Amino acid sequence: MIYLDYAATHPMTPQALAAYAEAAGLVGNPASVHGAGQAAREKLEEGRARVAATLGIDPRTLTANSGGTEGDNHVLLGAAQAWQEQRGKAGHLVTTQTEHSAVLAPARWLEKQGWQVTFLAPDRYGRYAPEQLAEALQDDTALVSIHHANNELGTVQDTAALAAVAAAKGVPYHTDAVQAPSVLPVNLNDWGVTFATFSAHKWGGPRGVGFLYVRRGEVLPPVMLGGGQEGGLRAGTQNTAGIYAAGVALTHAEAVREATFAHLSHLRERFVEALADLPDLRWNHPPDASPKVANLTLKGADGEALLMNLDLLGVSASAGSACSAGTMQPSHVLSAIGLSEADARSSLRFSFGAATTEAEIDAAAAALRQAAAWSRG
Known part of the structure; x- marks a missing residue:
């Protein structure tokens, strides 16, 4: 078989498989205080730190989750919830016509809840101009969500320029950057984004593991309630082996x-x-x-x-x-x-x-x- 569908999923790399096997043998829950739990916690945090180092951010701003779909839903629905709790009414969202369905579906759901959503139209190659975004922003814009690299066309947006337009108006900016790591340079501090979503299986890590970046000082409601894992943003016992393998895979991918x-x-x-x-x-x-x-x-x-x-x-x-x-x-x-x-x-x-x-x-x-x-x- 000649496999030419890497944008859908990247096969797990040998480095990721070896790392997963290494961490899968750990018996402890990473939230437990005993030695077995802390051994698992050490692997989990090493994986997170490896991903954060590649993205140019503090590991404490990175929440481990199940992947890009969860991260995109968390940002759009969470930002909308925070806006409505603070202001008591629906607001305005800006996104694009070429987003992944993980962004388009929650955006359309918000429309049904009374939100106004602007879907920016692309040029011939799927690009969006900063001036176009500036014209779309309103006084009640709660969030801008524009992908970094498109999954069907490979079109790469000028995320730093677009995020700067939103920042000038005080509007949080989210980018679905799932298709970027391992191929394109990623530095979230340079981009100036508020939120970003990633999925490990796009860079040769395991499926079902992803990461959500939330800039320090930003407020986002949790996606699940429970034991308070992941800084209270996502309850539930973490996938230690998956997170560790994701970090090892990305470290190797970034090196080459x-x-x-x-x-x-x-x-x-x-x-x-x-x-x-x-x-x-x-x-x-x-x-x-x-x-x-x-x-x-x-x-x-x-x-x-x-x-x-x-x-x-x-x-x-x-x-x-x-x-x-x-x-x-x-x-x-x-x-x-x-x-x-x-x-x-x-x-x-x-x-x-x-x-x-x-x-x-x-x-x-x-x-x-x-x-x-x-x-x-």
Whole structure:
């Protein structure tokens, strides 16, 4: 199998697997005061500290959770709750049309609760300008939520510039940065964001482990009540082995990040060149996108058929659409940047990792040609 779906999930790295096995043998609850509990606590905090060091922040600002979806929901719903408790009424939220569903779903839920939500429209490549955000802000804007790197297009936002616009108006700024670590540089202090969300399985750590950054001094209600773990922001016994493995995986990924970036850039360029003469092909990702992602449209081909044919040929990729209730729905991201419904249904995303080889890229390009021929009849 040629695995080219790293944006969906990165296979656990050997470093993460070894770290997980090491910490999984610890028997103590990290909240316990006895020696076994403190041994587990030491591993948990080492994992957190490793992640925090890579992100350029104090470990005490980092809450361990289950991943990006939980973190995004926590920020949007928690910030809305805090606003309403303080002011006694709903406010205004700014987000974008190309966010992950983990942001869009709670934003739309808030709309039903009386909140006003502005969904910024992207340019051709999924980018948002600081001036655009400035025009959208209102006196009652409670939160801005704009992703850093898009999961379908790889588009990278100027998060520091956007966060500065919000800060000038005193508005908290959240970024879903799930797709950034291990490929793109991340320094949350330089970005100036209030909140940020991360997911370990995107950088080769275990699934079901993530992190929420809350800047010192900011107030966010807890997502769960109970024993008061994670500074009171998230109750429940922590996944010691998962958090430790996530930290080890990210430490290793950061050590080779620049080399990984160069490798992925080369692979994507090779992939684009290998398909240069394929008829009716359009590339959707911007030239300066994260090199992890290549998004294309094959006019006249059926995306679902392309995926099935690629799978038969031993290539794992993903469609530029989400599967809902067994029906392929056009990607909201591709629709937002102007693709027709037909073209959105004819789109695929290929995403690469450090372990991807040139031979796999060449084989995937050949497989796509064959899959396209089959799909078009």
